[in-house]
Amino acid sequence: MKGLAPIVGTMALVGTVPLITSSNVVLNFLVMVFLIALVGQGWNLLGGYGGQYSFGHAAFFGTGAYVTAVLQMHYGVNAWLSFGIGIVGGAVVGSAIGALSFRSGLKGSYFALVTLAFAEVLRIAASVAPITGAGVGTLIRLDLRPEAFQFQSRAPFYWIALGLVGASLILIRAIEHSRFGAYLVAVRENEDAAEALGVDPAAVKLGAMTISAAITAAAGCFYAQYFLFIDAGIAYGPWISIEALLAPLVGGIGTVFGPLLGALAVRTLGELGRLMAGDAPGLDLVIYGCVLILVVAVAPRGIVGVLSGLRGHALSHKAALPTPLERDNG
Amino acid sequence: MFSTDILIPTVLNGLMTGAVYALVALGLTLIYGVLHIINFAHGALLTAAMFAALFAYQLWGFDPYVAAIFLTPLFFLLGYGLQRFIIGPAAHGEDRNILLVTLGLAVVIENALLYAFRADTRTINLPHAFDVIEVGTTFLAVPRVIAFTVVFAVALGLWVILQRTDTGRAIRAVAKEKLGAELSGIDVAHIYAVTFGLGTACLAIAACLLIPTYYVSPHVGDAFVLIAFTVVVLGGMGSVPGALIGGLFIGVVESLSGFYLGESLGQISVFVMFILLLLFRPAGLFGAGT
Numbered sequence: 261m262k263g264l265a266p267i268v269g270t271m272a273l274v275g276t277v278p279l280i281t282s283s284n285v286v287l288n289f290l291v292m293v294f295l296i297a298l299v300g301q302g303w304n305l306l307g308g309y310g311g312q313y314s315f316g317h318a319a320f321f322g323t324g325a326y327v328t329a330v331l332q333m334h335y336g337v338n339a340w341l342s343f344g345i346g347i348v349g350g351a352v353v354g355s356a357i358g359a360l361s362f363r364s365g366l367k368g369s370y371f372a373l374v375t376l377a378f379a380e381v382l383r384i385a386a387s388v389a390p391i392t393g394a395g396v397g398t399l400i401r402l403d404l405r406p407e408a409f410q411f412q413s414r415a416p417f418y419w420i421a422l423g424l425v426g427a428s429l430i431l432i433r434a435i436e437h438s439r440f441g442a443y444l445v446a447v448r449e450n451e452d453a454a455e456a457l458g459v460d461p462a463a464v465k466l467g468a469m470t471i472s473a474a475i476t477a478a479a480g481c482f483y484a485q486y487f488l489f490i491d492a493g494i495a496y497g498p499w500i501s502i503e504a505l506l507a508p509l510v511g512g513i514g515t516v517f518g519p520l521l522g523a524l525a526v527r528t529l530g531e532l533g534r535l536m537a538g539d540a541p542g543l544d545l546v547i548y549g550c551v552l553i554l555v556v557a558v559a560p561r562g563i564v565g566v567l568s569g570l571r572g573h574a575l576s577h578k579a580a581l582p583t584p585l586e587r588d589n590g
Numbered sequence: 591m592f593s594t595d596i597l598i599p600t601v602l603n604g605l606m607t608g609a610v611y612a613l614v615a616l617g618l619t620l621i622y623g624v625l626h627i628i629n630f631a632h633g634a635l636l637t638a639a640m641f642a643a644l645f646a647y648q649l650w651g652f653d654p655y656v657a658a659i660f661l662t663p664l665f666f667l668l669g670y671g672l673q674r675f676i677i678g679p680a681a682h683g684e685d686r687n688i689l690l691v692t693l694g695l696a697v698v699i700e701n702a703l704l705y706a707f708r709a710d711t712r713t714i715n716l717p718h719a720f721d722v723i724e725v726g727t728t729f730l731a732v733p734r735v736i737a738f739t740v741v742f743a744v745a746l747g748l749w750v751i752l753q754r755t756d757t758g759r760a761i762r763a764v765a766k767e768k769l770g771a772e773l774s775g776i777d778v779a780h781i782y783a784v785t786f787g788l789g790t791a792c793l794a795i796a797a798c799l800l801i802p803t804y805y806v807s808p809h810v811g812d813a814f815v816l817i818a819f820t821v822v823v824l825g826g827m828g829s830v831p832g833a834l835i836g837g838l839f840i841g842v843v844e845s846l847s848g849f850y851l852g853e854s855l856g857q858i859s860v861f862v863m864f865i866l867l868l869l870f871r872p873a874g875l876f877g878a879g880t
Contacts, residue, residue, distance in 0.1 A: 311686075313686055313689060313690070315630075315689075315693065360869050361868075361869065364868070364869045364870065364872065365872075366868060366869070366872065368685055368686070368689070369627065369628040369685070369689060370868060370872055372628070372630075372689055373628060373819055373823075373868060374865060374868045374869070376816075377816065377819075377861055377864050377865050377868070378865065380816060380861055381858060381861045381862065381865070384858050384861070385858065502693070502697060505690070509690065540705050541704055541705065541708070541709065542700075542701035542702065542703075542704030542705035542808070543701070543705050545697050545698075545700075545701035545704075546697070546698050546701045546702050546705060548697060549694045549695070549696075549697030549698035549701065550694070550698055552690060552691075552693070552694035552697065553676065553680055553690075553691050553694040553695065553698070556680050556681070556687050556690050556691050556694070557679065557680035557682075557691070560682070560687070
């Protein structure tokens with residue numbers, strides 16, 4: 261497949277980190293970067309390629325996390341199986357919300373509002389329902405065996421998170437080059453024109469939302485398994501909806517590597533803020549909010565856009581040089 | 591369960607709460623009607639206004655009803671500045687960008703307050719906050735009766751501004767036909783900022799009405815803003831009378847369902863109504879707006 265080499269190369273390179281260092285600080289940091297990259301990649305498919313801005317991706321993240329945790333703790337389901345079912349659960353929630361919203365023709369602000377509202381309903385429901393542990397949250401019992409998806413060291417978690425990110429990169433690259441991807445971009449650019457050419461916008465958006473939700477749910481499942489604890493505020497809280505859109509926006513919306521670059525940049529900024537001002541609640545989100553406004557104002561195409569802009573600038577500089585000379589000669 | 595002794599006070603209290611929802615929604619719907627954007631920073635700005643009213647009392651001893659006199663113009667200027675110097679320039683004229691910028695503002699304001707004041711819940715103790723008046727067999731809290739009255743005065747004031755002043759006419763012109771208004775010499779960027787300022791000023795008044803009987807925390811605005819969204823959608827986006835009626839209606843629904851279903855479920859019932867409305871009647875129940 262075209263464009264596979266940079267993905268495999270990046271994965272192989274980043275995959276060597278646990279062999280070089282066993283520092284839990286470094287590995288924890290990178291695992292969180294991968295987690296946010298995955299959440300953001302889900303958002304990116306729907307928001308970046310499809311142009312539908314969701315403000316409630318926490319709905320999918322939280323569903324994945326809760327399904328994984330609740331199946332293990334209340335029904336004794338194997339952790340790996342729970343992980344898979346969690347992804348499916350997220351996809352089901354995504355397609356349900358998508359079917360309702362797109363059938364009603366919700367776009368733009370309305371779509372953002374309705375996704376936000378769904379996430380809030382799920383958050384409130386999870387904070388009162390007995391099965392989710394209500395306000396107390398759900399703990400996954402410590403059981404350090406690979407069969408239980410728990411490991412003695414951080415390294416296996418690191419590789420699994422990286423593997424998930426790699427799989428999402430390949431998936432998005434494949435979608436980008438597929439007919440479905442072309443439809444999706446067509447719907448983003450001009451829904452009426454796309455429809456006139458025979459694309460069914462509601463079906464295309466629904467497909468994108470289902471896959472998007474599944475990717476983000478995978479991150480939720482991983483979160484539950486990695487931290488072994490979730491509550492309504494973590495799983496369905498607004499923080500994850502914000503990180504979901506921040507990563508691709510900062511990295512480069514509608515690009516394959518945008519969410520990963522963005523997650524790395526955003527998380528690094530968050531850590532720097534913490535180093536400078538101490539671990540105070542709210543500080544990281546103040547930084548994220550400022551970054552969000554700045555990116556929209558100054559670099560709407562994100563890091564990828566700035567990089568390709570620099571490259572394009574250098575190229576056009578070379579190409580532009582001969583023109584005045586030619587005019588002089590002529 | 592359905593005895594009028596309980597039902598009437600529940601409905602009356604719902605109306606009083608609903609009036610404040612209506613005021614918050616009024617700001618939101620005004621901004622939507624003119625700028626055609628949903629201001630996601632509305633809740634955070636309400637929280638900021640409530641903190642301002644809290645500190646006006648705690649630091650300088652201003653009664654919230656007095657503080658409203660200077661907080662309202664202050665928040666008008668804040669709103670004007672935000673739209674003129676941050677949201678407008680940052681959005682590059684794209685609706686999607688406005689969504690993101692107002693979301694970013696919300697995140698910054700809310701978390702800056704969280705960082706500065708922690709998640710503590712604060713209240714003020716006003717001597718007159720517990721006064722009640724008797725209406726028939728029902729006792730009504732005086733601050734809530736004041737709130738109810740002030741909201742209608744503010745709505746009337748807004749109506750006069752919109753209908754009878756040159757600025758109001760310019761606002762209505764921009765709302766109807768932006769390009770045409772611009773061609774007739776109206777400074778659209780200025781009118782946008784004035785509208786945003788008016789919407790934010792509504793929040794300062796709402797905050798001063800709420801603070802005598804309500805608590806403040808960095809996330810207090812969230813509770814109001816989703817209700818305000820519901821009210822705005824219910825009343826028709828951009829409709830001032832719709833916001834008033836919608837606010838009162840939601841107040842009563844919340845009060846009744848909270849009474850019969852318990853608080854958490856009462857909260858959910860508003861969200862569920864909101865989602866159903868968005869899905870099936872996005873133009874509003876009263877058919878206003880488009």
